[in-house]
Amino acid sequence: xxxxxxxxxxxxxxxxxxxxxxxxxxxxxxxxxxxxxxxxxxxxxxxxxxxxxxxxxxxxxxxxxxxxxxxxxxxxxxxxxxxxxxxxxxxxxxxxxxxxxxxxxxxxxxxxxxxxxxxxxxxxxxxxxxxxxxxxxxxxxxxxxxxxxxxxxxxxxxxxxxxxxxxxxxxxxxxxxxxxxxxxxxxxxxxxxxxxxxxxxxxxxxxxxxxxxxxxxxxxxxxxxxxxxxxxxxxxxxxxxxxxxxxxxxxxxxxxxxxxxxxxxxxxxxxxxxxx
Amino acid sequence: xxxxxxxxxxxxxxxxxxxxxxxxxxxxxxxxxxxxxxxxxxxxxxxxxxxxxxxxxxxxxxxxxxxxxxxxxxxxxxxxxxxxxxxxxxxxxxxxxxxxxxxxxxxxxxxxxxxxxxxxxxxxxxxxxxxxxxxxxxxxxxxxxxxxxxxxxxxxxxxxxxxxxxxxxxxxxxxxxxxxxxxxxxxxxxxxxxxxxxxxxxxxxxxxxxxxxxxxxxxxxxxxxxxxxxxxxxxxxxxxxxxxxxxxxxxxxxxxxxxxxxxxxxxxxxxxxxxxxxxxxxxxxxxxxxxxxxxxxxxxxxxxxxxxxxxxxxxxxxxxxxxxxxxxxxxxxxxxxxxxxxxxxxxxxxxxxxxxxxxxxxxxxxxxxxxxxxxxxxxxxxxxxxxxxxxxxxxxxxxxxxxxxxxxxxxxxxxxxxx
Numbered sequence: 088x089x090x091x092x093x094x095x096x097x098x099x100x101x102x103x104x105x106x107x108x109x110x111x112x113x114x115x116x117x118x119x120x121x122x123x124x125x126x127x128x129x130x131x132x133x134x135x136x137x138x139x140x141x142x143x144x145x146x147x148x149x150x151x152x153x154x155x156x157x158x159x160x161x162x163x164x165x166x167x168x169x170x171x172x173x174x175x176x177x178x179x180x181x182x183x184x185x186x187x188x189x190x191x192x193x194x195x196x197x198x199x200x201x202x203x204x205x206x207x208x209x210x211x212x213x214x215x216x217x218x219x220x221x222x223x224x225x226x227x228x229x230x231x232x233x234x235x236x237x238x239x240x241x242x243x244x245x246x247x248x249x250x251x252x253x254x255x256x257x258x259x260x261x262x263x264x265x266x267x268x269x270x271x272x273x274x275x276x277x278x279x280x281x282x283x284x285x286x287x288x289x290x291x292x293x294x295x296x297x298x299x300x301x302x303x304x305x306x307x308x309x310x311x312x313x314x315x316x317x318x319x320x321x322x323x324x325x326x327x328x329x330x331x332x333x334x335x336x337x338x339x340x341x342x343x344x345x346x347x348x349x350x351x352x353x354x355x356x357x358x359x360x361x362x363x
Numbered sequence: 364x365x366x367x368x369x370x371x372x373x374x375x376x377x378x379x380x381x382x383x384x385x386x387x388x389x390x391x392x393x394x395x396x397x398x399x400x401x402x403x404x405x406x407x408x409x410x411x412x413x414x415x416x417x418x419x420x421x422x423x424x425x426x427x428x429x430x431x432x433x434x435x436x437x438x439x440x441x442x443x444x445x446x447x448x449x450x451x452x453x454x455x456x457x458x459x460x461x462x463x464x465x466x467x468x469x470x471x472x473x474x475x476x477x478x479x480x481x482x483x484x485x486x487x488x489x490x491x492x493x494x495x496x497x498x499x500x501x502x503x504x505x506x507x508x509x510x511x512x513x514x515x516x517x518x519x520x521x522x523x524x525x526x527x528x529x530x531x532x533x534x535x536x537x538x539x540x541x542x543x544x545x546x547x548x549x550x551x552x553x554x555x556x557x558x559x560x561x562x563x564x565x566x567x568x569x570x571x572x573x574x575x576x577x578x579x580x581x582x583x584x585x586x587x588x589x590x591x592x593x594x595x596x597x598x599x600x601x602x603x604x605x606x607x608x609x610x611x612x613x614x615x616x617x618x619x620x621x622x623x624x625x626x627x628x629x630x631x632x633x634x635x636x637x638x639x640x641x642x643x644x645x646x647x648x649x650x651x652x653x654x655x656x657x658x659x660x661x662x663x664x665x666x667x668x669x670x671x672x673x674x675x676x677x678x679x680x681x682x683x684x685x686x687x688x689x690x691x692x693x694x695x696x697x698x699x700x701x702x703x704x705x706x707x708x709x710x711x712x713x714x715x716x717x718x719x720x721x722x723x724x725x726x727x728x729x730x731x732x733x734x735x736x737x738x739x740x741x742x743x744x745x746x747x748x749x750x751x752x753x754x755x756x757x758x759x760x761x762x763x764x765x766x767x768x769x770x771x772x773x774x775x776x777x778x779x780x781x782x
Contacts, residue, residue, distance in 0.1 A: 098690065109588045112581040113600065116607050116661060119618035122628060126621065134621045135631050176405040183401025187394040195406055202413055204767055206719025208736040209417065209756045212743050216423075217416035236413045239405060297611045300721055304744075317613040321620055321726050330621065333614040340609040344602070347609075 120337055127331040134327060145331035154316050155332055162313040165227065166295040169234040173291040176235070177242025178284050182276070184243070185250040200240040210237070211304040218305060225307030233305055234295040241294060242287035249283025249354055282354035289347055421760075423753035424539075427532035430524070433474035434461040438528040446522050446546045455504040455515075459496065466493035474527075480534070480748070481523035488512055488520075522546040535754035560738070564758060567734040570649075570724075571717035574656045575664075578713050581657070582664040583706070589665070590672035601669070608662035616726050619655045620646065623727070647729040655723045660716060664709040671705030707769075715763050735759045 094102070126134055130142035149155045184196060202210060214233045215224065223229030253276070261271040277284070299314035306312065313332070320329045431438040440454045465471035471493050472486075479486035492511055499507040509516040525546065526534065537543055537550065541558040544550050552558065589600045607615060622628050623645040630642040645651050675698065683693035721736035735755060742752035 101690070105584050105588065108581065108584045112585045112661070113603050115581070115658065117603050119615065119622055119658065120607060120610060123618045123621050133626070134624075135626060135628050176408060180402045180405035183398040183403075186401065187391075187398035189395040189399045195402060198414065199402075199405060199409055202409070204715060204763060205417065206721075206736055206759055206763060208719065208721050208739050209420070209760060210413070212739065212752060212756065213416035213420040214412070215743075216420055216749075217412065232412055236409065239409070243405075293609070297613070299613060314611065314613050317611075317617065318722065318726070321613070321617055325620060325624075329617055333611075333617050336611050336614045340606065340611070340614075344605055344609045348605075 123330050124334050124337065127327060127334040129327060132327060134325065134330065145327040148326075148328040149331045149335070154311060155313075155328070158311045158313045158316040161227075161311055162296055165231055165234060165310075165312065166292050168231050169238050169295040170288050170292045172231070173235045173238040173242050174284060174288040177239045177287060177291070178246050180239075181243050181246035181250060182272075185247055185253070186255075196243075199243050202236050203240045207237075207300040211301040214301065215304045224305055225310065227310055230302060230306050230310050230312075233301045234298055237298060237301065238291035238294040241290035242284075245287035245290060246280065246283050249280045249286075252357065253280060279357070282350045282357065286347055286350045286354070289343060289350070293343060420753055421757055423749045424535045424757055425531050425533065427477075427527065427529040427534075427750070429477040429529070430474050430527040431529040433465050433470045434458070437461050437524070441521065441525040442528045444521075444525060446518075446525055449516065449518060450521060452503060452505050454521075455508050456502065459499055459504045459508060462489070462493055463496045466496060476747075477527050478523055480750075481526055482520060485520065485523060488514055532750070535750040536757065538751065539754040539758050560755065560758070563733075563735055563738050563755075564762075566732075567718055567759075568762070570652065570656070570720075570732070570734060571714050573653060574660060574717050575710055575713050577653065577657045578661050578664040579706075579710065582661055582668060582709070583702075585661075586665045586668035586672055586705075589669050590675070591677060604662050604665050604669075607658070608666070612659060612722065615659060616655060616723055619651065619658065619727060623651050623654070646727055649728070649732050651727040652724050652732045655727050656717060656720060659723065660713045663712045663716060667709040667712065668702060668705045671702050675701050711766050711769055715766055718759065718762055735762075 125138060126136075127145055128141050128143065129138040130140035130144065131138065133139075180199060184192065211233075214229075214236070218224045218229045218233075223232070257275050257279070258271050261275045262268070266274065297314060299312075299318050302310070302312050302315045303318065306315065313336075317329065317332065320326070434457075436457045437454070440457055441450065444450050444454065462471060465474065471489060475486040475489035475493075478489060492508070492515075495511050498511065514520050526532075526544070533544060538553060538557065539560050541553050541561045542550055543553040543557075585600075585604070589597050589604070592600060620627075624630075625642045625644065625646070627645075629645060630639075633639045634642065645654075679697055680693055683697045684690070688696070718734075719736055720734055721740065724732050724734055725737060735758065739752050739755050739759065742748045742755065
């Protein structure tokens with residue numbers, strides 16, 4: 088979009104106003120994330136500029152076994168298990184939801200994605216009471232189950248969207264050639280919807296990795312996760328090791344963004360290939 | 364997987380047609396059942412570990428078993444009592460006996476805690492009575508009990524016991540909207556020191572509203588720019604929105620803490636540039652909460668808007684202009700209406716998410732900037748008042764639920780892209 092050659096002065100003013108608002112918006116969005124990265128390499132312990140010098144000392148603090156590496160390990164164990172379970176359950180359900188109609192289908196879909204709409208504190212509290220009764224509070228299993236609840240709607244939504252462009256004739260063809268349903272799924276359907284499934288898995292992973300409210304309610308010291316340690320650090324004492332771990336997480340987000348972009352690009356290409 | 368076999372010879376007339384129809388119907392039913400069976404594991408999982416626990420959490424708001432568990436006969440007697448004047452000797456005798464038993468069994472504290480919700484100070488009064496109950500050795504119990512603590516002769520305390528008799532209560536739900544039930548059953552305003560909940564509700568909506576307004580003011584032009592820029596620019600700008608979207612919420616909150624604190628980067632910059640003489644207070648107040656919440660929620664508005672805007676051909680605005688429409692008129696009558704589904708969906712998404720915010724106000728806000736979620740967590744973890752926690756959860760859920768149908772209606776048309 089550029090200013091037309093015959094633009095009036097008013098249009099010029101408006102054009103630059105729009106640019107100014109947008110520039111402010113983009114700087115506002117990206118600025119804070121960019122600006123804290125250099126601080127993590129500061130040799131001083133003040134969280135401000137100018138930096139007294141370059142050092143990796145805060146990264147040394149991050150790789151100490153406690154608390155950050157312990158929290159990271161917990162987070163990865165939980166998030167990985169959550170990803171596997173949520174992706175399996177969610178893909179299965181999305182497949183069923185798009186395969187055929189059955190009575191009450193919209194209601195079922197609404198129920199499956201309802202964890203997205205319920206405020207997290209309420210979910211956390213409900214799960215806390217439930218788990219307290221069956222002895223799952225302050226266990227890894229409890230935290231994993233809770234995170235599956237929160238992560239599974241993303242898988243259902245992403246995989247359902249991918250399946251909308253899926254050509255069911257391919258499954259019929261496979262079956263008419265004698266493939267049992269399971270073989271047809273794993274050899275025909277799954278490879279084709281894989282980008283959507285993987286995108287759902289990434290969503291599930293991130294949901295668990297970034298979740299703090301449920302973790303605050305449900306986990307004990309042995310289930311310390313990265314977001315919980317970040318929360319405690321931000322509330323109690325703010326030191327540059329938090330900025331160092333934040334920088335590492337930002338690098339991780341960039342990697343994820345690239346992965347999801349590639350997956351969605353592939354899935355979109357597949358959809359448009361189908362539409363042709 | 365159950366393609367209707369033999370559909371090719373469907374032209375045969377008569378009974379064969381009907382049997383084919385029946386076969387088709389059966390096949391359809393089997394397909395439906397198979398589809399449902401695939402959904403069933405997740406459905407069962409969500410019902411058991413999500414819907415069930417939420418419903419039982421909400422049940423706490425009307426559940427009131429404590430007093431009746433600890434002092435069943437007293438509860439029974441005061442329930443039958445009309446509350447007009449002090450109860451008789453029988454009620455006092457039963458109360459003394461049950462306090463004695465409960466004090467020995469160490470269960471009295473739970474009942475005392477419940478009574479304290481009605482009148483503060485009631486808890487310590489019951490506990491003190493429990494400690495001294497040995498001194499009461501025989502009738503008349505009424506005089507003896509009033510002798511221990513003269514408040515046992517006060518009608519208000521007996522009415523409080525009556526109100527706590529259970530097994531169900533409306534007190535938490537009423538309290539959550541600043542109301543209370545009087546001893547005669549009428550509903551009136553709660554005493555001023557307890558009317559804080561409507562304030563929280565208003566504040567929650569107020570903060571969410573302003574966050575949404577800021578998101579629209581910045582987000583609409585941003586989405587417009589992304590949608591109308593050239594391919595390469597559009598890609599680049601979209602990444603600038605997606606990166607914060609994918610970045611951990613706590614990392615972004617940490618960034619704002621670093622930026623906003625009194626010795627933080629923004630204040631250093633302002634002081635260095637001579638724009639202000641002393642550091643501005645940007646954190647632990649409303650300003651900080653607004654800034655951080657808008658930052659977190661802005662992508663949720665920009666992305667659905669962009670998804671709608673990129674499908675609006677640029678030629679439409681040019682056509683409107685060539686037909687004589689002024690830019691503002693062209694925007695209002697051609698462009699804006701087409702973006703409404705995306706705008707509406709984005710707005711409701713931002714608003715629903717904003718209503719439930721907990722972490723950001725807790726870390727960046729002050730005491731006067733906390734929202735309903737904070738109140739729920741406080742009641743549940745700090746004071747252990749689950750009835751109140753549950754009643755406020757209902758208040759918050761109803762606020763969200765009221766918006767949800769609007770959201771579903773708006774989203775049905777378009778699809779989002781979150782990556």
